[in-house]
Amino acid sequence: MRKEFKHEPLFHISKRMDISTAQKWIIRLSAGILAVLVCSLIATIFTHNFGGFFKSMGSGTFGTAIRRWNLLEKLAILLCIALALTPAFKMRFWNIGAEGQTLIGCLVSAICMFYIRGSIANPLLLLISFVGSVGAGMLWGFIPAFFKAKWNTNETLFTLMMNYVAMYLVTFFISFAVRSGSGVLGYQPFGHLPLLQIPGLAPTGQKFLLTVILVAVLVVLMYVYLRFSKHGYEISVVGESVNTARYIGINVRKVIIRTMLLSGAICGFAGWLLVTGARFTVNKDLVGGDGFTAILVAWLAHFNPLGMLLTAFLVVFLKQGASQLVTDFKIGKDYFGDVITGIFFFFIIGCEFFINYRINFKKRTVKAAASSDTENPSEGADEPSAEAPTLPEAEAASEEAVAANREVE
Amino acid sequence: MKKLITIIMALALVAAVAIGMVACNKDGDAEIKQLNMNGVKTDLTVGTENAGSPIAISAIKVGLITLHDENSTYDKNFIDAFKAATAELGIPSSNVIIKSGVDETDACYETAVDLVDQGCNLIFADSFGHESFMLQAAQEFPNVQFCHATGTKAHTAGVQNYHNAFASIYEGRYLAGVAAGMKLNEMIQAGTITANQALMGYVGAWPYAEVKSGYTSFYLGAKSVCPTVKMQVKFTNSWYDEAAESETASYLISNGCKLISQHADSYGAPSACEQAGVPNVSYNGSTEASCPNTFIVSSRINWAPYYTYAINCVVAGKKIAADWCGTIATGSVELTAFGATATAAGTAQKVEEVMAKLQATDSTKINVFDASTFTVGGKTLEEYVADVDDMGDFVPETNVIIDGVFYESIGRSAPYFDINIDGITLL
Numbered sequence: 031m032r033k034e035f036k037h038e039p040l041f042h043i044s045k046r047m048d049i050s051t052a053q054k055w056i057i058r059l060s061a062g063i064l065a066v067l068v069c070s071l072i073a074t075i076f077t078h079n080f081g082g083f084f085k086s087m088g089s090g091t092f093g094t095a096i097r098r099w100n101l102l103e104k105l106a107i108l109l110c111i112a113l114a115l116t117p118a119f120k121m122r123f124w125n126i127g128a129e130g131q132t133l134i135g136c137l138v139s140a141i142c143m144f145y146i147r148g149s150i151a152n153p154l155l156l157l158i159s160f161v162g163s164v165g166a167g168m169l170w171g172f173i174p175a176f177f178k179a180k181w182n183t184n185e186t187l188f189t190l191m192m193n194y195v196a197m198y199l200v201t202f203f204i205s206f207a208v209r210s211g212s213g214v215l216g217y218q219p220f221g222h223l224p225l226l227q228i229p230g231l232a233p234t235g236q237k238f239l240l241t242v243i244l245v246a247v248l249v250v251l252m253y254v255y256l257r258f259s260k261h262g263y264e265i266s267v268v269g270e271s272v273n274t275a276r277y278i279g280i281n282v283r284k285v286i287i288r289t290m291l292l293s294g295a296i297c298g299f300a301g302w303l304l305v306t307g308a309r310f311t312v313n314k315d316l317v318g319g320d321g322f323t324a325i326l327v328a329w330l331a332h333f334n335p336l337g338m339l340l341t342a343f344l345v346v347f348l349k350q351g352a353s354q355l356v357t358d359f360k361i362g363k364d365y366f367g368d369v370i371t372g373i374f375f376f377f378i379i380g381c382e383f384f385i386n387y388r389i390n391f392k393k394r395t396v397k398a399a400a401s402s403d404t405e406n407p408s409e410g411a412d413e414p415s416a417e418a419p420t421l422p423e424a425e426a427a428s429e430e431a432v433a434a435n436r437e438v439e
Numbered sequence: 440m441k442k443l444i445t446i447i448m449a450l451a452l453v454a455a456v457a458i459g460m461v462a463c464n465k466d467g468d469a470e471i472k473q474l475n476m477n478g479v480k481t482d483l484t485v486g487t488e489n490a491g492s493p494i495a496i497s498a499i500k501v502g503l504i505t506l507h508d509e510n511s512t513y514d515k516n517f518i519d520a521f522k523a524a525t526a527e528l529g530i531p532s533s534n535v536i537i538k539s540g541v542d543e544t545d546a547c548y549e550t551a552v553d554l555v556d557q558g559c560n561l562i563f564a565d566s567f568g569h570e571s572f573m574l575q576a577a578q579e580f581p582n583v584q585f586c587h588a589t590g591t592k593a594h595t596a597g598v599q600n601y602h603n604a605f606a607s608i609y610e611g612r613y614l615a616g617v618a619a620g621m622k623l624n625e626m627i628q629a630g631t632i633t634a635n636q637a638l639m640g641y642v643g644a645w646p647y648a649e650v651k652s653g654y655t656s657f658y659l660g661a662k663s664v665c666p667t668v669k670m671q672v673k674f675t676n677s678w679y680d681e682a683a684e685s686e687t688a689s690y691l692i693s694n695g696c697k698l699i700s701q702h703a704d705s706y707g708a709p710s711a712c713e714q715a716g717v718p719n720v721s722y723n724g725s726t727e728a729s730c731p732n733t734f735i736v737s738s739r740i741n742w743a744p745y746y747t748y749a750i751n752c753v754v755a756g757k758k759i760a761a762d763w764c765g766t767i768a769t770g771s772v773e774l775t776a777f778g779a780t781a782t783a784a785g786t787a788q789k790v791e792e793v794m795a796k797l798q799a800t801d802s803t804k805i806n807v808f809d810a811s812t813f814t815v816g817g818k819t820l821e822e823y824v825a826d827v828d829d830m831g832d833f834v835p836e837t838n839v840i841i842d843g844v845f846y847e848s849i850g851r852s853a854p855y856f857d858i859n860i861d862g863i864t865l866l
Contacts, residue, residue: 096553097556168446210648212567212645214568216570216571216572217572309545313542
């Protein structure tokens with residue numbers, strides 16, 4: 031018995047099975063606070079102003095009405111893409127092509143705005159660009175899903191490559207349409223989403239308001255779809271086990287294609303919102319990595335549409351705040367903003383490890399007992415006997431639990 | 440599955456209808472306008488037309504939006520001038536905001552709005568592609584002045600607080616071309632090359648008027664002293680791509696080019712020349728420090744006079760000219776000092792002599808784009824219709840050749856010379 035303890039490492043890791051919701055949130059919250067502290071300390075090295083970090087982060091996001099609306103719009107778009115990814119990821123279809131599915135939606139919207147211009151009424155133009163964008167997004171989702179369902183191709187690589195196809199199509203469109211040769215498609219004056227007026231808050235009309243409302247509705251719809259609809263259930267079953275799905279008579283191919291059509295459609299919708307509601311142009315970097323960031327947003331929220339509100343807010347808040355920090359303290363390029371965001375997510379993602387696993391440090395009592403063994407046998411006699419069998423037992427138990435868990439998965 | 444295919448087909452149909460709408464475009468009208476010889480302001484005096492209330496120099500807040508940061512020679516040229524002009528005028532540094540690395544996308548609009556939000560009265564942008572987004576912001580914030588360098592739309596847009604500016608840099612490039620021609624002559628006289636081997640290479644960014652006007656004036660400058668010179672041009676399709684510029688320069692050298700110049704913003708081309716030992720005529724500023732053996736001269740636009748003028752206008756509450764074009768006389772078009780090693784003997788005197796002729800008002804006056812000095816398809820041009828009024832349709836409408844002279848930067852400040860002339864080969 032005692033020999034085993036000689037080789038016991040400083041600490042070992044075991045799977046947590048019994049963590050409560052409260053404990054989870056305590057871990058997440060402390061990770062957040064720790065991240066803020068580390069970020070502010072690093073910022074202080076550059077700015078020599080500890081309070082300035084908090085002031086810039088706050089004012090960059092909430093400082094003025096324009097910044098608050100920017101925050102809402104960016105939040106809405108990111109959330110919309112994250113919502114689009116959710117059904118696919120729940121189904122364990124690793125769709126990392128949201129960037130391209132959104133961009134192709136952007137492209138079709140911009141093509142409609144560029145060529146149709148003012149030749150037809152604005153609502154009609156919006157309708158055409160809507161149908162076109164959503165359709166293009168669906169097509170971009172359908173192609174990899176079809177190949178996956180039919181020939182079981184690798185969806186990760188396929189969707190990733192579709193991103194590049196979309197990017198090059200945008201580049202091709204611009205070089206084809208913009209005959210000045212400057213490679214820049216400028217601001218398009220037609221086909222904008224209408225401004226909404228709210229008495230008191232935005233009396234002259236707010237261009238981002240409609241976007242925000244539409245995405246808010248989508249959050250609720252997606253929540254209901256995944257939670258209460260038959261489709262939502264089928265997605266969960268296919269995600270958990272394809273064989274189970276087959277056994278209970280779910281047409282897996284159909285579910286894969288249908289879900290990817292939905293995923294692509296919402297991405298296309300996000301692209302439509304982005305171009306007709308905020309940007310009024312297109313370029314190959316228009317989506318700006320949101321298609322990838324959305325994966326993080328969705329995953330951190332465990333694919334809960336309501337939870338994504340929080341994680342998406344966190345991402346946008348960090349980006350906007352960090353960019354203000356860079357401007358306020360003239361730190362130079364935007365790299366510093368990325369550093370802040372990086373540190374933050376290191377902590378936030380890292381804390382999930384502590385939620386899922388427990389770190390067991392080598393018990394000091396055991397060591398003390400081992401060393402005191404020869405000197406004072408009477409004192410250590412009952413302690414090791416009580417402690418010794420429990421550790422290996424617990425380890426074995428947790429290993430069993432992990433194995434069991436794997437089987438469930 | 441059938442349902443899906445039906446849906447997809449329906450969507451394809453809608454897309455086809457949308458594209459079909461493209462086909463119904465209007466046919467261009469054939470009326471040709473005469474060039475407005477007073478379309479552009481070319482001096483630094485503040486006008487008399489009121490535009491808003493005066494602002495104290497200590498209270499004015501100014502912003503600059505640049506495409507890249509100071510690692511780009513082009514943007515460095517703007518940033519240095521902006522810092523110098525605002526410091527000279529005594530604007531407190533806390534009221535001078537520079538936003539660099541702003542892409543030619545809606546990011547430019549967003550940055551402009553952010554600068555307005557921070558209280559700027561006057562906002563500058565430095566890259567051609569920023570234009571439509573600056574115009575968008577100008578329309579939204581009529582009480583803030585927006586000045587865009589190298590743009591084409593202000594003189595027709597009718598937006599009172601939106602302005603364009605450029606400089607007659609084709610004159611600077613012509614002078615730099617003279618220096619290049621002198622170097623080729625020196626090589627011919629020394630017997631290193633024959634007169635027929637006098638081939639120059641040019642690394643261009645994008646194939647549009649600003650670049651074409653630039654390399655053509657450079658070529659004509661060289662041709663004015665070395666009549667047998669020919670030139671090859673290759674584009675990188677990027678304003679700043681160090682690897683591509685370096686590669687393109689090396690490629691041109693391997694093609695037999697004996698001298699290289701560029702209109703792209705990194706150190707790629709000059710460094711490649713230094714490595715290969717091929718003389719280089721630079722742009723935006725001297726590259727002699729990093730290329731001591733091959734640097735001949737560089738032309739540049741000095742933006743400080745324009746910044747000073749525009750800020751003075753806003754301080755006095757007067758209107759900034761819709762379109763402004765700096766000249767050699769306003770100090771906007773400059774040549775740097777000549778390279779100590781590579782420059783041919785007698786270049787300085789020759790360039791000075793040509794500069795005097797460019798500025799002359801009597802019979803010795805020479806014009807850079809004198810139609811008698813170049814041919815197109817073997818013929819001398821008597822008329823050329825250019826797209827001076829940029830309505831977004833890419834339809835040329837103004838005749839810019841009057842009495843045998845192509846008048847560049849007269850109808851608007853930004854260049855519109857986009858002719859492919861004989862002697863220049865586009866690769």
